[in-house]
Amino acid sequence: MLPQDHSRAHLAGRVQRAHGPAIVTLREGRVTDITSREVPTMRDLMERDDLADYLRRAPGEDIGAIEDLLAASTEDPGTPHLLAPADLQAIKASGVTFAESMVERVIEEQAAGDADRAQEIRARVQGVIGDSLSGIVPGSDKAMQVKAVLQAEGLWSQYLEVGIGPDAEVFTKCQPMAAVGWGASVGLHPISNWNNPEPEIVLAIDSRGRIRGATLGNDVNLRDVEGRSALLLGKAKDNNASAAIGPFIRVFDDHYTMDDMRAAELTLTVTGEDGFALEGRSSMSKISRDPESLVAQTIGRHHQYPDGFLLFLGTLFAPIQDRDAPGQGFTHKTGDRVVIAETRLGALRNTVRLSTDCPEWSFGTGALMRNLAGRGLL
The missing domain is CATH 3.90.850.10 (Fumarylacetoacetase-like, C-terminal domain)
Structure with missing residues (x-):
C-alpha cells in the first residue's frame, strides 16, 4: 500500500487513536504522530510553507509499524487505524475530464439510467462520435466544431458541455x-x-x-x-x-x-x-x-x-x-x-x-x- 519509493517520499496521513485523530508521517516504515499545537489538523499541516521539511524534522511519537495499522479494524474507534488524510x-x-469516460456519461444520459439499454445506445453514440473527442482541447475552436456536429445529430449532452466546453x-x-x-x-x-x-x-x-x-x-x-x-x-x-x-x-x-x-x-x-x-x-x-x-x-x-x-x-x-x-x-x-x-x-x-x-x-x-x-x- 506504500509508494515503491516510499523511503524518500514525504507522506502525510491521519490515524485514529484512542484519544482522537492524529496527524502522522511515515519514517522508515514506522508511523510517527506529529500532532501538536503547531499542527493540530491536516489543514494546518498543508498550510505550511516548509511542508516537506517539516515532515522530516517535526518531533513526534512513534506509534508502531505501518503493518500493524493495516491489520487493524477500521470500524472500532478505539483501535488505531488509518483515516482519510483530510479533516477540515x-x-x-x-x-467528465477524460474523453473516453465522457462518452459513457452520454450513454448513461441517453439510457436514462437503464442498464439494459446501454449496449444499443453505446453502439449508436460511438458510431457518431468515434474518435472525434480524442485529444480535443476543451473550449477550443475544434471543440465547438465537434459540438455543432453532435447537436445536428441530436447527441449533444450536458456531459459533453462540461467535457469539451470552456467550463469544467x-x-x-x-x-x-x-x-x-x-x-x-x-x-x-x-x-x-x-x-x-x-x-x-x-x-x-x-x-x-x-x-x-x-x-x-x-x-x-x-x-x-x-x-x-x-x-x-x-x-x-x-x-x-x-x-x-x-x-x-x-x-x-x-x-x-x-x-x-x-x-x-x-x-x-x-x-x-x-x-x-x-x-x-x-x-x-x-x-x-x-x-x-x-x-x-x-x-x-x-x-x-x-x-x-x-x-x-x-x-x-x-x-x-x-x-x-x-x-x-x-x-x-x-x-x-x-x-x-x-x-x-x-x-x-x-x-x-x-x-x-x-x-x-x-x-x-x-x-x-x-x-x-x-x-x-x-
Missing part, C-alpha cells in the same frame, strides 16, 4: 470529515442497481490555491441515479461512506512533482465474493483538462477555501464488462474488494457495502474541535 478541507470532485464540472463530493480511508467500507445507496468504482488522483490544495501533494481516491459512482437526471448528482455522489481517500498524501518535493503526477498510471482491481474479477486502468496522460486548470476553476477570486480542499481529478475508467447478463455491463455487489493503485502513491483498498450498512458518520467538525480542545491542542 472541503472535498471536491471534477467530472466541479462539485462537492462529500462534507469535510466525511471521507473514509484505507481499509474502510465504501457505501452504495441502496436505491442503485447500476454503479461502479472510479479510480482517481486526488490533489491536496491549501487556502492560497497551492497544490501541495497528491493521493488516491474512489469517487463511488451511481450510474443509474445520475443517468436519470444530472440534477440527481448530489444524491448519486454524496452518501454515507461514498468517498474513499488515501492511504497518504504524498507531498510534492524534488523527488515527486506535478509532472510525475501527470504521468501517473492508475490500476483498478475489483474482486467479488462471487468469483468475478475486473481490472482497469486510468492514465493521467489522457486527461482532457490539465489539473492546474481544474484547480484554477475551483479556487480564485470567485471562490475561496479558507481551510483548503481536496480535489478528485476524474477518471478514464468506465467499466462495460458484463457481470451478470449480456449487455448489462458491470455493477458492484456487496463484498467486492476494490484496490486502486499507483506506483508512486501506493494503493487504496476498500470493501463495498450498502451505505446503510456502513458505520454511520458521527465525528464531524464540531466533534473534532471539541476533541482537540480537550487535548489542549487548540
Whole structure:
C-alpha cells in the first residue's frame, strides 16, 4: 500500500487513536504522530510553507509499524487505524475530464439510467462520435466544431458541455470529515442497481490555491441515479461512506512533482465474493483538462477555501464488462474488494457495502474541535 519509493517520499496521513485523530508521517516504515499545537489538523499541516521539511524534522511519537495499522479494524474507534488524510478541507470532485469516460456519461444520459439499454445506445453514440473527442482541447475552436456536429445529430449532452466546453464540472463530493480511508467500507445507496468504482488522483490544495501533494481516491459512482437526471448528482455522489481517500498524501518535493503526477498510471482491481474479477486502468496522460486548470476553476477570486480542499481529478475508467447478463455491463455487489493503485502513491483498498450498512458518520467538525480542545491542542 506504500509508494515503491516510499523511503524518500514525504507522506502525510491521519490515524485514529484512542484519544482522537492524529496527524502522522511515515519514517522508515514506522508511523510517527506529529500532532501538536503547531499542527493540530491536516489543514494546518498543508498550510505550511516548509511542508516537506517539516515532515522530516517535526518531533513526534512513534506509534508502531505501518503493518500493524493495516491489520487493524477500521470500524472500532478505539483501535488505531488509518483515516482519510483530510479533516477540515472541503472535498471536491471534477467530472467528465477524460474523453473516453465522457462518452459513457452520454450513454448513461441517453439510457436514462437503464442498464439494459446501454449496449444499443453505446453502439449508436460511438458510431457518431468515434474518435472525434480524442485529444480535443476543451473550449477550443475544434471543440465547438465537434459540438455543432453532435447537436445536428441530436447527441449533444450536458456531459459533453462540461467535457469539451470552456467550463469544467466541479462539485462537492462529500462534507469535510466525511471521507473514509484505507481499509474502510465504501457505501452504495441502496436505491442503485447500476454503479461502479472510479479510480482517481486526488490533489491536496491549501487556502492560497497551492497544490501541495497528491493521493488516491474512489469517487463511488451511481450510474443509474445520475443517468436519470444530472440534477440527481448530489444524491448519486454524496452518501454515507461514498468517498474513499488515501492511504497518504504524498507531498510534492524534488523527488515527486506535478509532472510525475501527470504521468501517473492508475490500476483498478475489483474482486467479488462471487468469483468475478475486473481490472482497469486510468492514465493521467489522457486527461482532457490539465489539473492546474481544474484547480484554477475551483479556487480564485470567485471562490475561496479558507481551510483548503481536496480535489478528485476524474477518471478514464468506465467499466462495460458484463457481470451478470449480456449487455448489462458491470455493477458492484456487496463484498467486492476494490484496490486502486499507483506506483508512486501506493494503493487504496476498500470493501463495498450498502451505505446503510456502513458505520454511520458521527465525528464531524464540531466533534473534532471539541476533541482537540480537550487535548489542549487548540
